[in-house]
Amino acid sequence: MSGPAASQALVCAGLQVRASAHGPLLTTVQAALAPGRLTAIVGPNGAGKSTLMAVMAGLRPPAAGRVCLGAEPLHRLPAAQLARRMAFMAQETQVAFAFSAQEVVEMGRYPHRQQPSHQEAQIVQSAMDSMGVAHLARREVTTLSGGERARVQLARVLAQLWQPHGLGSQWLLLDEPTAALDLQHQHQVMALLRIRAQTQGLGVVAVLHDLNLALRYAHEVLLVPGQGRAAKLGAVADILTPDCMARVWGIHSEAVRMQDGALQYLFAPASRPGAEVCL
Known part of the structure; x- marks a missing residue:
C-alpha cells in the first residue's frame, strides 16, 4: 500500500503483542489495513485477538513496535482527536449506572461536544434506528437482554463516527460484536457494517469467531494463529x-x-x- 491510501491506513508496524509485560508472546503483526473495508480478525481461543484489538485501539501498549494512523503513531495523537477518528466496542461492556439506552448512545457523541453537529439529536436517532433499538430509547440499559445491550453499544460507536470529521480516516474497532446476537441480527449488523465501510469510507475491524460471517461480509482477514506465531493478512477466500x-x-x-x-x-x-x- 502506497500513496494516499497509505496515509489513511491503520498500520501495525513490527507489532508484538503480549497479555502482560513479561508474558509469552501471543503474536506479531506487520500489516496495513485500508479504510473503506471490513477486516475480520480471526483465530482460535487464546491466540491474542482481543489483546491485539486493545493494542490497535490504543488502550494498551504493545510489547514492541507501534500502531499508526497513516504515519502518525497513536500515542502521539491528542486523545480528543483520536476519539473523533476511532471508536472501540469491547467484548464485554458494563454500564455501572441506570442510564437509558438513548443516554448510552448519546455518550458516543461526547468527543464532539466542543464542535457539535447541527444534527446531534438526529445522529443519535439515526444510529439507534440503524441498530433497531429506537423503541428501547427510554429503557434502562441494565434491564435489556444481552443482544439488546450489544445493539445499543453498537449504536453508540456508530454515533461516535456517524459523520466524517475532516481529520483523516475513521476507524471502528469491534471485539466480537455478534457474540450476543441471534442469527438474524448477526447478519443485519454485519451487512450494515460492510455497507458503512463501503459508502462512508469507514475502516471497520471486527474480531469474529464465526468464520462463515467473515467469509460472507469481510473484505479481508487478519488471521492470528496462536502459539506466538505471526498474524497473516489477506483476502478472505485466500486465508480461510x-x-x-x-x-x-x-x-x-x-x-x-x-x-x-x-x-x-x-x-x-x-x-x-x-x-x-x-x-
Missing part, C-alpha cells in the same frame, strides 16, 4: 481455506455455494480427535 481451518482450528470443512454465490463452509470435527493443531 479448508487446509488453513484444519491446521489452525483442527476442524474438517467442506465448501458450499449459496444461491447468491457466497462461499460458506460446513464444519465437522477432525478425523483424529486430539490431533496436534499446528501450522
